[in-house]
Amino acid sequence: xxxxxxxxxxxxxxxxxxxxxxxxxxxxxxxxxxxxxxxxxxxxxxxxxxxxxxxxxxxxxxxxxxxxxxxxxxxxxxxxxxxxxxxxxxxxxxxxxxxxxxxxxxxxxxxxxxxxxxxxxxxxxxxxxxxxxxxxxxxxxxxxxxxxxxxxxxxxxxxxxxxxxxxxxxxxxxxxxxxxxxxxxxxxxxxxxxxxxxxxxxxxxxxxxxxxxxxxxxxxxxxxxxxxxxxxxxxxxxxxxxxxxxxxxxxxxxxxxxxxxxxxxxxxxxxxxxxxxxxxxxxxxxxxxxxxxxxxxxxxxxxxxxxxxxxxxxxxxxx
Amino acid sequence: xxxxxxxxxxxxxxxxxxxxxxxxxxxxxxxxxxxxxxxxxxxxxxxxxxxxxxxxxxxxxxxxxxxxxxxxxxxxxxxxxxxxxxxxxxxxxxxxxxxxxxxxxxxxxxxxxxxxxxxxxxxxxxxxxxxxxxxxxxxxxxxxxxxxxxxxxxxxxxxxxxxxxxxxxxxxxxxxxxxxxxxxxxxxxxxxxxxxxxxxxxxxxxxxxxxxxxxxxxxxxxxxxxxxxxxxxxxxxxxxxxxxxxxxxxxxxxxxxxxxxxxxxxxxxxxxxxxxxxxxxxxxxxxxxxxxxxxxxxxxxxxxxxxxxxxxxxxxxxx
Numbered sequence: 001x002x003x004x005x006x007x008x009x010x011x012x013x014x015x016x017x018x019x020x021x022x023x024x025x026x027x028x029x030x031x032x033x034x035x036x037x038x039x040x041x042x043x044x045x046x047x048x049x050x051x052x053x054x055x056x057x058x059x060x061x062x063x064x065x066x067x068x069x070x071x072x073x074x075x076x077x078x079x080x081x082x083x084x085x086x087x088x089x090x091x092x093x094x095x096x097x098x099x100x101x102x103x104x105x106x107x108x109x110x111x112x113x114x115x116x117x118x119x120x121x122x123x124x125x126x127x128x129x130x131x132x133x134x135x136x137x138x139x140x141x142x143x144x145x146x147x148x149x150x151x152x153x154x155x156x157x158x159x160x161x162x163x164x165x166x167x168x169x170x171x172x173x174x175x176x177x178x179x180x181x182x183x184x185x186x187x188x189x190x191x192x193x194x195x196x197x198x199x200x201x202x203x204x205x206x207x208x209x210x211x212x213x214x215x216x217x218x219x220x221x222x223x224x225x226x227x228x229x230x231x232x233x234x235x236x237x238x239x240x241x242x243x244x245x246x247x248x249x250x251x252x253x254x255x256x257x258x259x260x261x262x263x264x265x266x267x268x269x270x271x272x273x274x275x276x277x278x279x280x281x282x283x284x285x286x287x288x289x290x291x292x293x294x295x296x297x298x299x300x301x302x303x304x305x306x307x308x309x310x311x312x313x314x315x316x317x318x319x
Numbered sequence: 320x321x322x323x324x325x326x327x328x329x330x331x332x333x334x335x336x337x338x339x340x341x342x343x344x345x346x347x348x349x350x351x352x353x354x355x356x357x358x359x360x361x362x363x364x365x366x367x368x369x370x371x372x373x374x375x376x377x378x379x380x381x382x383x384x385x386x387x388x389x390x391x392x393x394x395x396x397x398x399x400x401x402x403x404x405x406x407x408x409x410x411x412x413x414x415x416x417x418x419x420x421x422x423x424x425x426x427x428x429x430x431x432x433x434x435x436x437x438x439x440x441x442x443x444x445x446x447x448x449x450x451x452x453x454x455x456x457x458x459x460x461x462x463x464x465x466x467x468x469x470x471x472x473x474x475x476x477x478x479x480x481x482x483x484x485x486x487x488x489x490x491x492x493x494x495x496x497x498x499x500x501x502x503x504x505x506x507x508x509x510x511x512x513x514x515x516x517x518x519x520x521x522x523x524x525x526x527x528x529x530x531x532x533x534x535x536x537x538x539x540x541x542x543x544x545x546x547x548x549x550x551x552x553x554x555x556x557x558x559x560x561x562x563x564x565x566x567x568x569x570x571x572x573x574x575x576x577x578x579x580x581x582x583x584x585x586x587x588x589x590x591x592x593x594x595x596x597x598x599x600x601x602x603x604x605x606x607x608x609x610x611x612x613x614x615x616x617x618x619x620x621x622x623x624x625x626x627x628x629x630x631x632x633x634x635x636x637x638x
Contacts, residue, residue: 047366047426079396083420087445090427097416101402107366108409126406 013206017199023307040209332525336518342626359528
């Protein structure tokens with residue numbers, strides 16, 4: 001395969017998105033992948049600034065992620081959490097000893113006035129990552145999950161309550177005051193991109209926060225590079241996380257078509273290509289009626305080769 | 320020895336003071352020891368609220384202190400610091416994994432609006448401590464060490480630069496706005512105390528911050544209970560820490576007499592008894608000229624029995 005000369009911009013949340021980001025990083029020339037990361041689930045916890053999706057991207061792209069846990073770092077130890085448990089402190093958000101160093105370092109840097117963008121860049125460099133990870137914005141945007149009769153901070157919903165409450169909607173506090181990442185806006189306005197890839201992340205809590213930053217989705221729409229979205233719903237299930245459960249609770253069809261409708265309704269003319277899994281081939285015609293080019297590929301990424309194969313499929317698609 | 324019916328209030332900084340506090344805790348009835356702790360070296364570090372002297376008291380009184388290191392917890396591990404070092408983060412202030420749990424817990428509690436007093440009380444209870452540890456105030460008071468041509472935050476001077484810069488003076492930023500611990504003020508106004516003991520802590524950076532909180536030293540002076548100060552300088556040396564070095568740099572005689580003069584100059588009529596080490600017996604007459612009752616005892620505390628012996632000597636002295 002020819003080395004890509006132009007850059008690729010990937011939009012990603014955590015685990016599911018990071019898998020494809022890794023495949024893309026393996027498939028483009030060194031330094032040509034830019035990842036626009038959701039920070040809508042960033043939060044302050046125990047005094048620390050925690051950026052779960054950025055960290056998942058950092059750990060995944062550096063090959064240091066914990067494959068068996070599905071989050072955090074490999075070869076992790078849990079001494080601090082055990083001591084905190086003895087103090088009857090909050091341990092529902094599991095912070096490994098090595099992972100804690102990331103949060104302490106980030107918190108100290110931010111307190112010194114370093115931008116989240118630069119903090120992320122320095123962490124990436126320390127971890128030997130040549131791809132560029134861009135937080136969607138500098139401002140703290142806080143996802144609230146609306147459930148029947150109560151509102152939950154995202155990590156309370158996601159981790160503490162293990163996604164059990166039925167959702168009725170979401171809001172992103174602070175998003176109206178947020179400014180889109182300026183480097184990414186420059187990239188979108190340039191001729192440097194060959195493709196924009198929306199990774200198979202949760203539409204509601206990973207991709208919507210990115211797209212709903214003022215001026216973000218229209219800049220993505222207006223960029224000359226084609227935008228390819230990979231459905232996070234395969235055979236009526238989410239590969240990872242609560243996307244399918246949320247769709248049921250929101251009264252949406254739990255299919256790739258439901259995903260496509262969500263994006264076409266909220267962001268007209270944003271999608272150029274919509275990639276669905278080969279097991280969902282029967283949905284092609286209905287999705288195509290929304291005015292999107294549908295492509296079919298094996299989208300379930302288990303091995304590193306799976307990730308690379310899907311990445312190459314996407315890159316070939318837009319060539 | 321008869322069990323003390325009344326309470327004892329001890330003023331303490333970190334390691335040196337905590338030794339005598341432990342001796343006192345062993346020598347009074349359960350719950351009858353109150354320790355008024357210096358928080359002038361509290362600081363924010365890596366997003367965490369760190370209270371070094373309170374922690375030393377907590378760890379010492381619970382029997383969990385690291386005797387070989389002289390600070391921190393016994394059986395400590397250092398995973399987080401090693402990971403932070405890999406990130407080229409700030410590791411000059413060594414935070415053990417178990418110690419970190421204390422800081423994370425305190426920071427979270429303070430962020431929830433719990434007072435430092437209550438946070439400290441909860442930590443003490445968790446550690447099985449029956450004595451009462453009172454922070455000198457709720458407000459953040461920050462000790463600045465003035466050195467030739469530059470000012471240093473206390474922990475930068477003390478830990479990062481290992482007390483190497485020559486000091487010219489000290490200031491306690493925020494102290495004028497601080498309010499003395501109200502429980503201690505009530506205790507001082509009551510008939511409940513049999514003695515006030517100023518532990519052999521650093522006069523300049525451990526005891527002065529406590530005494531210089533508005534209304535504090537006069538309340539201590541006006542309390543009916545006798546006040547006994549134990550000299551931190553023995554045979555011209557400090558048992559622990561930079562007190563002797565500071566006295567040289569400040570042009571003071573590095574003796575128990577120098578210590579006594581410091582207190583008598585700044586806080587007239589505060590001291591009732593001044594305890595010096597038996598090796599300094601020759602200084603009795605000169606110190607007595609300052610208008611203080613001088614008592615002589617073995618003041619170097621190595622074993623737990625040494626600590627108890629000195630505590631009992633003091634309690635017998637005031638009986």
